[in-house]
Amino acid sequence: MAATVLYMSMSLDGFIAGPNERPDNGLGDGGLRLHEWVLTEPRDPDSGVPGRPAGVNGEVYDEMMATGAVLAGRGTFEPAGGWGGDHHGGVPIFILSRSGPPAQAAAWPLVTFLDDLGTAVVRAKEAAGERDVLVHGAGIAQMALAAGLLDEIQIHLVPVLFGQGRRLFDHLDATQVELEPIRVVEAPGVTHLRYRVGR
């Protein structure tokens, strides 16, 4: 059975984007810092996806790329240019959107727009089959946590303080949610923390 797994790069102080996010500044000021563990390694220009880093980071990257569907919100999808219609490996992409599909989406057969999170999770899990569902974005993470629809959390914890920006964990109720540590992996420039979400 597919699990919904949040993959996010986060600063030690909890930010996943810098300040001043705009459509042309999707990661916010300095936000690229959080992705250096992927992006500063050599990239394969023919792969069609951001380059696979070497070593342990590559193994975690491979897990992300082995997911069988993508679930995100429109606030993640649009600044990323819709990943050109293919996030990785041609897997189906489910985008939560209250306002229906944007015009360019007609050219992207892998992308489905849905206005209900529960339906989106069911559809993504069906599409992923035996594989996991890659969940991406702070907004959908918060909604999925609140709805009890997030199964696992994979944080790429980056040794930097941002001070300001967009927090991953925000706008949640004062309800303690226990996490079960699955794995801690120290890697160059990042610590990968994986948890199962308690119910």
Add this chain to the structure above:
Amino acid sequence: MAATVLYMSMSLDGFIAGPNERPDNGLGDGGLRLHEWVLTEPRDPDSGVPGRPAGVNGEVYDEMMATGAVLAGRGTFEPAGGWGGDHHGGVPIFILSRSGPPAQAAAWPLVTFLDDLGTAVVRAKEAAGERDVLVHGAGIAQMALAAGLLDEIQIHLVPVLFGQGRRLFDHLDATQVELEPIRVVEAPGVTHLRYRVGR
């Protein structure tokens, strides 16, 4: 030369206390959850300090107890009852306070109240000698970070989401501060992350 080292237990979503902090609820609602890695282990009633946990957690605990001075703010000192005037091992305690010493402090010769952070850091480092200075509390951590007076950060990362409460990293400027990872230690119920603060 002594280093100022922040020791704080923090939830994955960045909280070091639960909501509704009050003098009689110093850790906030449910805040004790963050200290279970220390407190659920057997305690030595004769030690005069909270009990030393077993195994790897005990080793990290020993490092904290080996510090040669304590630096905290009054917002940490008072809800903790001033640690009875002795945080650990009779080391000097420096409390940042704009309003002077409270009445009961006259009975606590280890405790010095100062109204300037820079002075407090200098005094604490002098007192600690070759040992480190234990820095404790969110308010003083934020002030020391902003002033460039924090040398290291030791986070005891607890696998729980709080949702609401007091954040450790808050009210900081939008200035990226690089951290140098020193050590990641997986331990029962907690992951210890130690960093050197970049300048």
